[in-house]
Amino acid sequence: MSLIDLLSWDAFGSGWFWSLIVLQWFWHGAQVLGVPVDCLQSKDRGQLFTIVKWRAQRRVDTAHQAPLAVVVALSFLVSVLFILGFVYQIELCAAASLLILPELVIFRLGYRTAQTICA
Template identity: 30%
Template structure:
């Protein structure tokens, strides 16, 4: 019974699609680790909400850039090794579980690189108030577009895999 709940044929499993939806929903809500409702509240209310947004942005940008600057090379090497392994297992050796993970993690790596780039721009330009709102909104929109494309490609690939299994066994 437990193996029926944890089916490694990912594209036919409801849990995979729930995980995909939650992943992209979270990625578009937490912009640089900042909940987007804080951006909206700061834009609408101002005052203390604006100060809170500036503070949490400063902390998250500093944290993200510290990690990227101090351990970025090592993390990139591990990430490249892991993604190469997943891609090879998934698309050369046809392991469906690795295909499914690749279709989530590969676009998320693009989001992470964009987050680091946005954090560097915020620090360099010293964004505050309206400029910060705009920069975070553009970043969120970019993440949402990447998410929509990713979900479309994943759904297409998943339907193709399910179709092939149904036809060719």
């Protein structure tokens, strides 16, 4: 298989899509709320609580500072990708939406958890 075949636009049959899926799984499996898993297994609970609270507060502050235009543009882009992918059967858009939608769900769950920690 040549490099051109590997990078083809046939999304689900190409290596780039599956490589990005594996990268996403690795990234989200290695961190919880932005804190590496090996830090969560630390014996020093005071230091761990400080790090987790700091990361959670940073996530909440970042979400509050995001302007409305960015949220609207991102929502529009994801909606267009989803419609082009699953209504109009454009495979590249379906693959992109299947890469982006889990990220948004994970971001939302992380944000709600960060709000709970900060409260």
